[in-house]
Amino acid sequence: MSIYDLLPGDIVHLAIGDQVPADGLFVSGFSVLIDESSLTGESEPVMVNAENPFMLSGTKLQDGSCKMMVTTVGMRTQWGKLMATLSEGGDDETPLQVKLNGVATIIGKIGLFFAIVTFAVLVQKMLGRKLLEGTHWSWSGDDALEMLEYFAVAVTIVVVAVPEGLPLAVTLSLAFAMKKMMNEKALVRHLAACETMGSATTICSDKTGTLTTNHMTVVKSCICMNIKEVSKAVVVNKEGKLEILGTPTETALLEFGLSLGGDFQAERNASKLVKVEPFNSTKKRMGVVLELPEGGLRAHCKGASEIILAACDKAINSNGEVVPLDEASINHLKATIDQFASEALRTLCIAYMELDNGFSADNPIPVSGYTCIGIVGDNINTAKAIARECGILTDEGIAIEGPDFREKSLEELHELIPKIQVMARSSPLDKHTLVKHLRTTFGEVVAVTGDGTNDAPALHEADIGLAMGIAGTEVAKESADVIILDDNFSTIVTVAKWGRSVYVNIQKFVQFQLTVNVVALIVNFSSACLTGEKTCVL
Template sequence: MFVWDALQDLTLVILMVCAVVSIGVGLATEGWPNGMYDGLGIVISIFLVVIVTAVSDYKQSLQFKDLDKEKKKIFIQVTRDKHRQKISIYDLVIGDVVHLATGDKVPADGIFISGYSLSVDESSLSGESEPVNIDEKKPFLLAGTTVQNGSGKMLVTAVGMRTESGKLTETLNEGGEDETPLQVKLNGVATIIGKIGLGFAVLTFVVLTVRFLVEKALHHKFTDWSSSDALKLLNYFATAVTIIVVAVPEGLPLAVTLSLAFAMKKMMNEKALVRHLSACETMGSATCICTDKTGTLTTNHMVVDKFWICGKSKRVKGGERGDILNSETSEKFINILFQAIFQNTSSEVVTDKDGKKSILGTATESALLEYGLLLGGDFDAHHQENIILKIEPFCSDKKKMSVLVSLPEGGFRAFCKGASEIILRMCDKVVDTNGEPLHMSEEQTKNISNVIDGFACEALRTLCLAFKDFDYCPNDNSIPNSGYTLIAVVGIKDPVRSEVKDAVQTCLAAGITVRMVTGDNINTAKAIAKECGILTEDGLAIEGPEFRSKTPEDLKDIIPRIKVLARSSPMDKHTLVTHLKNMFKEVVAVTGDGTNDALALREADIGLAMGIAGTEVCVYALWPGSL
C-alpha cells in the first residue's frame, strides 16, 4: 500500500514514462543489451526512491499508531459488577454506571441516576454557553459535554459513534491535521520554486526541440526520420525532466514534517504527548512559563504529614498510627473526626475481588482517607452512618467542600473542609477532647493561624475540617457559611519532583521567566517556589484576592515582578495569562493538570497539560487552536 502511495508522485510518473520510452527507443536503435542501459538506470533509481519513501511512510504510520494509543489512555471511574473500578474510556459499555465529578468530560450518552447540584456545559454540542442543570426532571447527559459543577452517577445508554456527538462527528467528517505555520510557508516556497522549475523545463524542451526541427528543416530532411532523431528528442525530454526533478523541492516540506514528527517522538520518550505537530515549533518561541504547583512541580503523591487536634500538633511518622488518638480523646470526638473524614468526601475506599483495599479519588482526598484508615476508621461504616441530604462538591473557586447530613438520633449536621484560612474564618468554636464545641478565643484563633502558617512554611498543603450542628433543617437544605466548629488542621506533604530544580534553571538560562500560579496557600506556595528556584529575592508573591483587586495600572507595575500567585481562582490564572500576552507581548506557555487550569490553558499560546491527574478538561483544552 505504501509502495503504491509512493508511486503516485507526478515526477515519478514522468520518469517512468521516460524509462519506458527510453527502453523502447534504445532497444530499437542499439539492440539488446546496449539499448537497455539508459532506461534500466532510470528504472533502478525510481525503484530506490519508491522503496525509501514507502519505508519512511510506513515508519511514520507506526509512530502515529503509537501516538493514537497514547491518546486513548484516558481513564474513567465506573461501577460494574458491583465494584467501583477505573477503566479506559474505550472499554466503556452500555449499562456501566459512570461516576462524574466537576471537570470531567461526559464519556458517553447516559441517564442521570443520582447526584448533587450537577450541571453540565453543553456548549460543545449546542453552542449554548449557560450550564444546564441535570436532575430527575432533566436526566439526559450527552457525551462530549463537560461537568461544570457537582457530582453524580449516570447509567450509560449509548457509546462511541452511537452517541449524539458521535453521530455529529460522523456527519462532520473529521478534518485532518492542520499544517504548522512553518510548513505552510515552506509549502508556498516549494510551490513557487516548483513552478519556476517546471516553466524552465518546458522552455528548455521547447527551445531544444524547435532548434532541432529548424535544423532539420534547413537541411531539408523534415520528412526523413531516423531512430537517432527520436533518441535525440528523447534526450531533450530527459533533460527537461531532470530539470524538474532537480528544481522541485518537494522534499522540503516533507523534511520539516519528518523533523517535527521526530521531535514529537522524542518528546514522547520523555513522556510528553504532543497532539499537534506545530506545538513542537511554537514551543521553541516561549518567553514565559506559568506553571501550576500541584502535580506539575510536585509529584501529586500526597500523604498526611502533620495533624493538629485539640490544641496539639503532631507529626505522623511513616505508616504509624502515632499517639494522635489516645486515651484522652473521647469516643464522641473520634466519631466526629471520622465522620468529617469519611462523610465529607467525594472519593471512595473500594475493596476489589481479592479483598484488597484501594482509594479512588483526588490526591488530596486520598491522603485524608488513607490517614483516616490508618487511625483505624472504617470507611463503609462511617460513610453510611448518616443520611446525606446535600453535597456541595469541591470547586477550585470556593476551595472548600461541604455536606449536610441528618443524624439518626435527630438533628442535622454540616461538615466543611477546605483551604485552611478560609475554613478558619468560618469557625467561631473549636472542639475539645470530649467532642464538645467550645468558644474560640481571639488568642486561640491566632494560635491556630500560627499552626497553619507553620505547616505551610514547611511546604505542606493545609486543610481544615469543621462541622456545625442544627436542630432544624436549614431552608431548602442550604449549607451555611459561618458558625462552624473547628475539628482539625491537616498538613499534607506533596514532595517536589527531583528534576524540577534543574528544569527551572535551564529555563532561566534560556531567558524564559517561570511563574507559579497555584490554588494553594501562599506560604506553601512560597516554600515550594523557593525550593524550585522560582521565587528569588526580588520576586513577588501575591494572593488571588489581592491580585483581583488591583487596577490595570497597578497590574502593569507588578506583573513583571510576580513570581508566585497563590490562592488563585481559575479566573485569576486566566487574567494573568491574558495580561502577560496583551500588555507585555510575551509568548506564554501554561502547564497545568487540573480543572482549575483549563481556562488558562486555553488562553495560552502554548498549553501543556500534565497527564498524571489527567483531568479530561485539560486534555481537551488543547484542541481549539491553543497548540
C-alpha cells in the first residue's frame, strides 16, 4: 500500500533495505539496525529493540526485520518538521546592505537639510532685494522663474549628495569576488554571499563529514605486544577504487588488514565458515568459527578490550610465539588500552583459539581460553575530542548534548549559548534553534558549514550557509549560499578573506565617492549662500 494511506495505529512490516515510512515504535523483531544518517548525519547504525523502540521516518533498515506501530505521519514526523524549516523565513538583508542603507539614509537627510537651507537662503535674498526695491508686493513671471531656478538648485544639491555610482561599484566588486572564489574551489550561489562571509562573527560547523571524513580507520595498533602508528596505504582494485561494504568498524578493520598486505578474498575462499555469533550490546563481542584448509577448527573473536582480554590466557609475543599471558603482559596491554582511550580512540581486542574437531555449529563459541593477537584503536569521533584537537573547545567553553540543550528554558539558553562551543548528539532542530538564537537574540552574523540533510535547516537559517560539494547531499546544497567544491575546510577561510576584501573595496569606494560629493555639496551650498548665485558643481 502507499505510504500516503498510513494512519497512526497501523502496523507496518519492515525488512532489511526498507525505508521507515513514518515515525513509530518497535513492536517485535530481531537484529534491527537502523541507518539514521539522513537525520543525524552519523554513519554508525543504531540498534532498535524494546529498550530503544523509536523509529523515525526517512531512516533505513540496515539489518534485521520487525513490526512497527505508526505513531505520527506527514508533517508531524521528525522528517516533516525538518522539511518545514526549509520553507521558513525570507531573504534577509546582508550586513553590508544594512550598513549601506544606513549610510544612504544619513546622506539623504544631510542632502535634504542642505537643500532646504540653500533654498531658504536664496529665497530670503530674493525677498530682501525686492523689499529694498519696494516691489515686494508685486510678482512677475520672471520672479516665478527665478524661484523655480532656486528650487532646481536645491534639488541639484540632493542629487549631488547621493553617491549614484555606489550600486554599480557594489555589484562589480561582488561579481569580481565571485569569480575569484570560484578559482579557489568555492561556488557562490547567491551574489550577496560574497560579502556576508566577511562580516561573519560566529561559525557553526557540523562535525561528521565536515571536520571529520565520516570514515573510521585504524590509527594505532598493538600487535604482538608492539605499538605502531598506522599510516594508511592506498589500496585499489582493478577498477581503480576499493569499496568495502559493512558497518564502519568492520570496514576499518578490513582496510587495516589490506594495508598490511592481507588478501581478503583468498583467506575467505580458503576457509569454510562454520558458525557466526553476531555482536550484541550485552556480550560486547562477536565471534566466528572457521574450518581451516589444513583441517581443524579455529575460533576468532573481537570486541570490547576489557571483555576479550579477560577471556585470554595466552598471547603472541614480539617474536610471533604463543606464550602464557603473565601479569607483566596483562599490565602492558591494559596500559596500552588506557593510552589509546586517552587519545580519543575506541579500542578493540582481537583473539583466537584452536577448537577440538568435535565442535559443531550447534555448540556455543567458547568464552575463554583465547590467545590475544593484539589491540587496535579506531577513531571514535567524539565531538569533544575532535573539537579539542581542532582547537575549538577551550577550557572556558561548554560542551552540551542535544537532549540537554532542548530541555533548557529561554532564560537558561540566553545564559548558555554565548559559552557553548560543542553540541553533541544534536538533532537538526537543535542546530536550527541554536543558529536562530545566535542571529535574533545576540545579533551575531552566523555562518554554518555542513554536508548532510540534517544540516539543511541550520544552513537555511544562517546568514551564510556553506555546504560540502563532494560529500554533501542535494538538500544541503540547495539550502546553502556557497558550495565548497573540494570539501576542504580551509577553503572556508579563503571565502572569509574574499568577503572581507569585498567589504574593504566597497568601503574605499564609499570613501572616495563621499569625498567628491562632500566637496561638491560644500561648494554649491557656499556659492548659493554667500554670493546668491545659482552655481552648480556636478
